[in-house]
Amino acid sequence: MNARGLGSQLKDSIPVTELSASGPFESHDLLRKGLPCVKNELLPSHPLELSEKNFHLNQDKMNFSTLRNIQGLFAPLKLQMEFKAVQQVQRLPFLPSSNLSLDILRGNDETIGFEDILNDPSQSELMGEPHLMVEYKLGLL
Amino acid sequence: MTGASHALRKGESEREKRQTGQEGCLTENLALAFLPRRWSHVDPQPLDHPAHLEMLKPAFELRRGFSFENCQRNASLERVLPGLRIPQAHKTGTTIAGLVFRDGVILGADTRATNDSVVIDKSCEKIHFIAPKIYCCGAGVAADAEMTTRMAASNMELHSLSTGREPRVATVTRVIRQTLFRYRGHVGASLIVGGVDLTGPQLYSVHPHGSYSRLPFTALGSGQDAALAVLEDRFQPNMKRTISAKVWTAWRSQSSGPFEAEGGGNGK
Numbered sequence: 283m284n285a286r287g288l289g290s291q292l293k294d295s296i297p298v299t300e301l302s303a304s305g306p307f308e309s310h311d312l313l314r315k316g317l318p319c320v321k322n323e324l325l326p327s328h329p330l331e332l333s334e335k336n337f338h339l340n341q342d343k344m345n346f347s348t349l350r351n352i353q354g355l356f357a358p359l360k361l362q363m364e365f366k367a368v369q370q371v372q373r374l375p376f377l378p379s380s381n382l383s384l385d386i387l388r389g390n391d392e393t394i395g396f397e398d399i400l401n402d403p404s405q406s407e408l409m410g411e412p413h414l415m416v417e418y419k420l421g422l423l
Numbered sequence: 424m425t426g427a428s429h430a431l432r433k434g435e436s437e438r439e440k441r442q443t444g445q446e447g448c449l450t451e452n453l454a455l456a457f458l459p460r461r462w463s464h465v466d467p468q469p470l471d472h473p474a475h476l477e478m479l480k481p482a483f484e485l486r487r488g489f490s491f492e493n494c495q496r497n498a499s500l501e502r503v504l505p506g507l508r509i510p511q512a513h514k515t516g517t518t519i520a521g522l523v524f525r526d527g528v529i530l531g532a533d534t535r536a537t538n539d540s541v542v543i544d545k546s547c548e549k550i551h552f553i554a555p556k557i558y559c560c561g562a563g564v565a566a567d568a569e570m571t572t573r574m575a576a577s578n579m580e581l582h583s584l585s586t587g588r589e590p591r592v593a594t595v596t597r598v599i600r601q602t603l604f605r606y607r608g609h610v611g612a613s614l615i616v617g618g619v620d621l622t623g624p625q626l627y628s629v630h631p632h633g634s635y636s637r638l639p640f641t642a643l644g645s646g647q648d649a650a651l652a653v654l655e656d657r658f659q660p661n662m663k664r665t666i667s668a669k670v671w672t673a674w675r676s677q678s679s680g681p682f683e684a685e686g687g688g689n690g691k
Contacts, residue, residue, distance in 0.1 A: 316499045327494035330609060334489055337605065392585050394577045395602075397487035 361387075375415040378403040512564045512611070517549060518646030519560035521617045521626045522654060522671075523639050524662045528617035528624045529671060532560045533646070554579050554590040557618030559599075562644035563631060564611035571612045575599050591620040596627040596635055604633030613643045 310318045326332050333340075346358035368383040385391045417423045500507060519532040532549035535542055551559050551572040559575070561568025575598050579590045596616050603610055608631045617626040628641045640658045642650035653673055659666070 316496065316503075322495050326491075327498070328491045330489070330606060331491040331494070333607070334491075335486075392581045394574055394581070396489060396574075401487050401490055403487060 374412070375419045376410045376412045378406070380404075512566060513543075514611075515547075515549065515562050515565045515568065515644065517562040517644040518642065518650050519549060519562050519615050519644050520642035520647075520650045520654065521560065521615045521628075521640065522658060523617075523624050523626045524664060524666075526624070526664060527619050528626055529668075530558055530560050530615065530617045531671060552576060553595055553616070554583070554618065556620065557590060557592055557595055557616065559595070559617075560615045560643075561612055562615075563613040567610045567631075568612040568614060571599060571602065571610060572614065574602070589620060591622070592616060592618045592625040592627065593620075593622075596629060600629050600633045600635050603629065603631060608632040615641060615643055 316322075346362070349358045349361070364387060365384065368387060369381075371383070372379045382391075390397075414423065497509070501509060516535065517533060519530070521528060521530040530550055534547050534549065535544070549560055549562070549568075551561060551569070553559050553572065553576045557579075559572045561572055575595055578598055579595055582594065583590045595618070599614060599616065603612065611631045612629075613631055614629045615626065616629060618624070625637065626639065626641060627635050627637050628643055629635045639660060640654045642654060657669075657673060
């Protein structure tokens with residue numbers, strides 16, 4: 283195996299083991315994931331997984347660098363400042379935020395993509411533990 | 424049950440300790456901070472579990488769009504159980520074609536949907552509406568073609584409301600091929616986009632990986648060879664509407680399946 287080639291395909295984040303198993307000594311869900319394998323945790327499970335995860339990031343990078351080359355440094359800086367300003371307003375950490383202003387700035391309010399149809403976060407069945415998430419965010423924990 | 428009571432006991436003891444001001448025990452419950460609450464009997468892990476360190480990051484991010492959670496499971500199922508019949512995406516088994524004549528565009532498609540060699544649907548609609556003067560035929564994976572054209576239609580409607588102008592065929596083609604390129608061909612939709620806009624009648628064929636060509640006549644799908652043979656034989660540029668209709672009926676008579684045809688043009 284070409285180790286150098288694999289390095290570019292590794293998932294960025296450290297794999298998080300699910301604590302959903304029932305016993306105190308189990309950390310791997312055998313029924314849903316099969317036998318534990320390090321390769322499965324490090325390599326992406328589908329060729330599109332990594333590119334989809336980083337899609338918006340990469341698109342933003344490309345657009346901002348083009349904008350910088352055409353219009354100078356201040357244009358992307360100003361846009362990024364607006365993005366950051368608009369991301370300050372969020373709901374409590376365990377609730378999904380609508381991000382309406384961010385959508386407007388990006389132009390997503392006038393487009394429909396798979397992100398709006400599949401896996402809508404406002405209809406997710408899972409939620410973090412409210413008290414603990416708020417305390418973590420406030421730094422009380 | 425024992426799991427639930429175990430968690431409760433630990434939680435209680437933890438609250439007491441927190442009141443007494445001990446910090447060390449709080450890390451035990453940090454594991455639950457970003458854990459999705461699936462079942463009530465989740466047990467907190469012992470303190471020196473390596474998962475704790477990862478749990479301190481907001482690891483659980485809600486991802487919109489496609490989810491690849493089950494890919495590894497499916498791959499290992501395929502490997503382990505050789506006799507397993509995995510549900511395949513239905514292909515349309517289609518012939519679609521289009522040609523440009525003097526005043527507009529004619530698009531045609533057969534109406535048969537097959538599952539390998541069995542006919543499922545005898546009157547399946549393969550010409551999709553995108554705008555009042557732009558239509559799109561879809562071949563390839565049936566669901567992909569359907570969803571791609573529906574999303575393209577919605578996006579074109581929103582875009583034309585936003586710009587206040589009628590949509591153009593080139594815009595439709597660009598929206599479709601940028602979406603298809605993003606998914607590197609995994610969305611298996613081959614489409615023929617045809618319509619009339621202020622620059623005249625246009626016909627484009629788009630392939631699943633995102634390539635496109637603007638052509639005077641084209642055919643796609645599993646029966647494209649026969650259709651292309653007839654079209655190449657009889658097509659002339661700048662035909663009148665009646666003559667192009669004759670070319671069309673010639674193609675229809677060549678193939679075996681039932682047909683539908685849409686004519687696009689000024690007088691549609």
